[in-house]
Amino acid sequence: MRSSKSSVSNRYIILIGLVSFLIAIVVFWLAQALAGVSKGVFLSFIFLIFFILINILSDVLGTAVTAATEAPFHAKAANKVAGATEGIFFIRNADKVANICNDVIGDIAGTLSGALGITIAFQLLLSWPGIGEIWSSVLMTGLIAALIVSGKAAGKKIALSRPNDIVFMAGVFLAAVKKLRR
Numbered sequence: 757m758r759s760s761k762s763s764v765s766n767r768y769i770i771l772i773g774l775v776s777f778l779i780a781i782v783v784f785w786l787a788q789a790l791a792g793v794s795k796g797v798f799l800s801f802i803f804l805i806f807f808i809l810i811n812i813l814s815d816v817l818g819t820a821v822t823a824a825t826e827a828p829f830h831a832k833a834a835n836k837v838a839g840a841t842e843g844i845f846f847i848r849n850a851d852k853v854a855n856i857c858n859d860v861i862g863d864i865a866g867t868l869s870g871a872l873g874i875t876i877a878f879q880l881l882l883s884w885p886g887i888g889e890i891w892s893s894v895l896m897t898g899l900i901a902a903l904i905v906s907g908k909a910a911g912k913k914i915a916l917s918r919p920n921d922i923v924f925m926a927g928v929f930l931a932a933v934k935k936l937r938r
Contacts, residue, residue, distance in 0.1 A: 764851055772860060780864045784871055797879045804872045808900070811865035812907035818857030819915035820922035821850045828920050829927075838935075839928030846923050866904060873900045 826847050832840035846853050873896040880892045915922055 764855065768852070772855065776860050776864060779860070780867060783864065784868055797876060797883060800872060800876045800879060804869055804876060804900070807865045807869045807872060808903050808907065811862050811869065811904055812911050814857040814861035814865065815908045816911035816915045816922060817926050818854040818859075818862070819912050820919040821846050821853045821857070821926075823916055823919035824850075824923040825920060829924070832924070838931040839924055839926075841927075842930040842934075843920075843923045843927035846926060869900050869904065870897075873897060 824843070824847050826844060829840050829843040829847065833844060874893070877889075877892040877896040880887055880896075881889055
C-alpha cells in the first residue's frame with residue numbers, strides 16, 4: 757500500500773532540479789565575481805561564512821517544519837497575528853519546504869562553500885606561497901566541513917526542541933516580505 761503523505765510529483769522533481777541548476781550557476785558566478793573583484797582573503801571569508809550560515813539556517817527551517825504542529829498557528833491566525841498563516845502554509849507543505857530548504861538551498865550553499873573554499877585556498881597560496889597547495893586545500897576543506905557539520909548538528913537540536921517557534925519566525929519573516937512587496 758502506497759503512502760500519500762508526499763505531494764511531490766515527478767514534474768516538481770524535474771522543475772526543482774532545473775531551478776537548482778540555474779540558481780547554483782548564477783549564485784556561483786556572482787560569488788566568484790565578488791571574490792575576484794575583492795582580491796582579498798578577508799572578503800572571500802565573509803562570503804564563505806555567509807554561505808555556511810545560509811546552509812545551516814535553511815537546514816534548521818527544513819527540519820523544524822517537519823516537526824512543527826499546526827494547532828498553535830490556527831490560534832494565532834484567528835487573532836490575526838502576522839506570520840501565522842504563513843506558518844500554516846509551511847507546515848501543510850512540509851515535504852516541499854523541507855526539500856527546498858534542506859536539499860536545494862542547503863546543497864547549493866554547501867557546494868558554493870566548497871567552491872569559495874577553493875578560491876580562498878588559491879588566494880592564500882598566492883599570498884603565502886610557503887603554505888603549500890596541499891595544506892591550503894586540506895585546511896579549507898576541513899574548516900568548511902567542520903563548520904557546516906557542527907552548525908547543522910546544533911541547528912537540528914534547536915529545530916527539534918523548538919520547531920513551532922522557528923516556523924513562526926520564518927512565517928513572520930515571509931509576512932514582512934509580503935508586506936514590503938505590496
